[in-house]
Amino acid sequence: xxxxxxxxxxxxxxxxxxEKEIRQSNELSLEARKTAIxxxxxxxxxxxxxxxxxxxxxxxxxYLIGNFCIRESTYRESFRAFDKFGEASxxxxxxLISKVxxxxxxxxxxxVIEEIQKAEKASKVPILKSRIETIxxxxxxxxxxxxxxxxxxxxxxxxxxxxxKKRLRxxxxxxxxxxxxxxxxxxxxxxxxxxxxxxxxxxxxxxSKEKMQIEKRAG
Numbered sequence: 001x002x003x004x005x006x007x008x009x010x011x012x013x014x015x016x017x018x019e020k021e022i023r024q025s026n027e028l029s030l031e032a033r034k035t036a037i038x039x040x041x042x043x044x045x046x047x048x049x050x051x052x053x054x055x056x057x058x059x060x061x062x063y064l065i066g067n068f069c070i071r072e073s074t075y076r077e078s079f080r081a082f083d084k085f086g087e088a089s090x091x092x093x094x095x096l097i098s099k100v101x102x103x104x105x106x107x108x109x110x111x112v113i114e115e116i117q118k119a120e121k122a123s124k125v126p127i128l129k130s131r132i133e134t135i136x137x138x139x140x141x142x143x144x145x146x147x148x149x150x151x152x153x154x155x156x157x158x159x160x161x162x163x164x165k166k167r168l169r170x171x172x173x174x175x176x177x178x179x180x181x182x183x184x185x186x187x188x189x190x191x192x193x194x195x196x197x198x199x200x201x202x203x204x205x206x207x208s209k210e211k212m213q214i215e216k217r218a219g
Contacts, residue, residue: 023126030090034082040064041079088113096132103140112139 010018043049044060055063061072081089081097089097100112115135120127 027090030093033078034086034090037075037078037082040075085113088117100136103136105141108139112136
């Protein structure tokens with residue numbers, strides 16, 4: 001590319017004139033892209049792309065990537081933008097229209113694009129990217145909570161594991177103490193058994209009153 005040719009053409013022009021030409025050229029290329037995308041849509045819907053013998057048994061996805069180096073997702077995204085917002089897609093680009101769709105959703109999509117257009121009309125100059133971003137974020141869907149990373153999950157799991165181990169140790173200790181208490185009670189009962197047997201043996205020899213007094217003292 002010879003920059004000299006452009007110097008001769010543009011050195012005497014004002015910057016706003018040069019920028020206007022660039023925008024017009026870009027819009028022309030987007031118009032051509034729109035025509036190409038709609039033509040591809042025609043070939044897809046009619047199935048005529050299979051008239052190309054190489055792709056007779058291929059899917060449209062294979063036809064796109066093999067014949068035009070276009071990914072199916074790019075094609076779908078472009079067709080949707082040009083089909084729903086043709087004028088805005090030519091002016092702002094497919095990327096921006098697709099971003100509005102992704103971040104704001106179908107319900108707010110048209111509202112956001114119209115707000116961008118109104119903001120530009122009010123300023124009477126091409127709208128700044130930062131201003132567009134502000135409008136998009138104002139209407140953006142709430143972001144889903146971020147998923148914890150691997151290290152965070154590992155630390156959380158390790159911490160929970162330690163808590164579980166501590167609770168298990170405490171439960172084992174409580175069980176051991178309970179068993180010790182039961183053994184002590186058994187020993188006490190065994191010690192009291194001879195006394196109980198003796199009471200049962202001599203009980204018939206006492207009247208009820210004496211028996212009550214003995215039991216009261218024994219208790």
